[in-house]
Amino acid sequence: MEETVANGRQFAFKPVDLFELTFVNLNVVAHVK
């Protein structure tokens, strides 16, 4: 999000960290009775 100045103070809505999510061979199995 763009940085804007509110009440003379700068608020940064930019993410603190970049986040990469990787998933490999994910399986979900439900146990049904």
Added chain:
Amino acid sequence: MDKGILNKCTGVFSPNTFTAIVGPSGCGKTTMLNLLSGRLLSKNLTLTGELYANQKPTNDLNEFGEKIGYVMQNDVLLATFTPRECFMFIANMRLINLNKQEKHAKVEELIAILGLSKCADTYVGNELIRGVSGGEKKRTSIGVELLINPSILFLDEPTTGLDSTTALHVIQFLNKLAKQGRTVVSTIHQPSS
């Protein structure tokens, strides 16, 4: 009896990108979203596979709780709150390190960014109480999650129930969020909208 819900799913959600998960009803889009946002917890489910957060193996995504935002399909907002009151309520609950003035400033900035200035003091509403429009309600829901400034934002069917123009505006807004560094992941039922 065992029933496979997800089978050998592999992929990468990268920063600066908006990833859409598409597929027919019941194919497991929401299950995948819940799993990858650390919300799929049940004794009846067995999860296998590998997860990496920023290339580091992880077993529990809940440790990244503050970096993960999740916008549910149904807008879970109090009908008798205005968008401003919703944001302020969430700011008081989740931004405990900020003082009152900082919270107010952040809420006002968020209202401006989301384009909610005109309806900021209108009830969210429901079937019985007249309130903001569907698009404004959805943007309010997204704003609630943006308050904590998440690095990765999951959205479950953000365009459901919206007309095509409003849906386009929501998607354009999400694209903008992605271009500014976030990882945005969304299930979409109708990619055409």
